[in-house]
Amino acid sequence: MPKPVARDQRPTIQDVAALAGLSPSTVSRVLSGARPVGPDIAERVRQAADALSFRPNTVARSLRTQQTSTVGLVIPDIINPFFPLLVQAVERATREHDLSVLLVDCGNEPERETSALDLLLDRRVDAIFISPCHSTASAPALRSASRRARIVQIDRVADDQLPFAIVDQGHGIQLLLEHLTATGRQHIAFIGSDPSASTSSLRADAFERFSVAQNPRQSPRVMTGDFSGASSASITRSLLEQWPDTEAIVCANDVIAAGALLVARERRLEGLPGFAVTGFDNTMVAETGDLTSVQQPLSELANRAVDLFLGVAATEPPPLLPTLVVRGSTGPR
Amino acid sequence: MPKPVARDQRPTIQDVAALAGLSPSTVSRVLSGARPVGPDIAERVRQAADALSFRPNTVARSLRTQQTSTVGLVIPDIINPFFPLLVQAVERATREHDLSVLLVDCGNEPERETSALDLLLDRRVDAIFISPCHSTASAPALRSASRRARIVQIDRVADDQLPFAIVDQGHGIQLLLEHLTATGRQHIAFIGSDPSASTSSLRADAFERFSVAQNPRQSPRVMTGDFSGASSASITRSLLEQWPDTEAIVCANDVIAAGALLVARERRLEGLPGFAVTGFDNTMVAETGDLTSVQQPLSELANRAVDLFLGVAATEPPPLLPTLVVRGSTGPR
């Protein structure tokens, strides 16, 4: 099973010590700066070290120091175009602290999420950043993992007793609704996505709340359920049958919005020029589809997650605020 | 700097041995099956192990066995919607061999790619899977890294002396051109993407080749350069100024195609109903944008990369063939 390829041996700290005529302890101290070392000796060590182009064995170090300088990142589904953005942000933020990212995609299945946590714990990662795939089913595994390593929930939350870094979803919805009403849309509907994701339900809740506040006599126009790309076009059509005077549709994410936009285009051709569609997350899909969307401050989110891990930040800072990105899908035309 | 959080100690193999009244060696052998062990003793070990819910320390194991069961995956840019697909495929394929993925995104910068390789080598990954961000600049670092660990190039190639797993790009272009001519398009143009990616230049080359073969008297209509989302619309417009009778545009990837499609839609409105646009990679952008595209067999690609790493497969198997996915962007209408 393991490959028998003979690669050349890398020098160890012993080799460096031998070449410099010093002890391994001294070499270690020079290289890690753990304790002051005489300048001439330090120089000798450095010379020997890069004569051999020595690089310390991270595995041995991890065993001794009980730190792997690695964080696990568990995400629901990397095909969901939001998560590449999150992965990128986390990767950037952790790199600044010399941490590497062990990525696991659980494919939206809580059981795989659980085994991902086990895997990462076995690997003794210093922390696990997780966007829980299910708002309730993910909680027990999270809780039990939290006894073994630092857990930080990011973007989504399954257990609000554990640390989390999140963005204010309601504020995003508010920005969209303000934009839509400011551009003259009165009757606005909402198409949701997988309600078992905490962010989705927060978006739907926020829509209902603002919708009722704005128009108390009318019950909010909400389609709840999980509408991925393909089904969102048909759900849009049935929405428009049910409420034909709808002028704008707020979608729970960009992918759904893209499907809705196909229908919207038909509408526009049929003489409803002002019809608007909005997405959420400002993913590549929003960019390429000319969709108005909401951008989450992902760098800050990732930084906050790192701060929580390091114990720098408090457990529950006020959530971060997203911003609006206006594009053609809400244009007047 | 390190967090002082006191987590409970995990039991070691010594603890299990003590509880079972046996030696660590025996416990190890039972748990790893390295050597046959008496059935009653084996049972005693297993009981003790899960009484303590013992999980072996992967770090210690790695140090001893000189294997980390980890592969590094270096990608140019996770925001490019193709790479999430690749990451997913690699993650799946490696999981089946109990390998974890250490992901590094180099942001299309060769220097960061080089330091990513160093990082992964320091971490003693068993193999590095890399999609080199630059067809020439990436080569030296790859070559030198290959002396320390098994390198497998995946999707893109920078050094054809090193193992690689790739898909036949030319065949994808051929499928697109066949489809376009079969649906009645004669004058077909091409918009390229970053020519320093090996796949991009292969796609452009293939287009030129087939284009000349089909119509020897006419020089191929090719716009080369790196046209990301935003600029692809304007490049499309200038293409159409230069060759006004163009009936279809083949784009080097889905993101570019999405931009071209915006222009194509204007065209259609202006009375050119048959105007077609195609993408490449069949990413989420193609799905949401209703783009005809080419799908690469990514599971097979990832499996082949794993086989190359394990030494199961030969160094250069014939490249895998992609398939055509027809959608609305090449419809008649």
Place this chain on the structure above:
DNA sequence: CTCCGTTGGGCAATCGATTTCCGATATCCG
């Protein structure tokens, strides 16, 4: 009944760094 071979358990070395403890100088002060 003896001898040899096999099976299976344990001791101790090992992987490669870090870190504790110790001792030898060097420094400082009264």
Place this chain on the structure above:
DNA sequence: CGGATATCGGAAATCGATTGCCCAACGGAG
């Protein structure tokens, strides 16, 4: 100048598993 105190280098323990080697027990063959 003696003694307390830093300072700094080295020997050896340590992290937690795997594994080479030894040896006891057992079974089968002669």
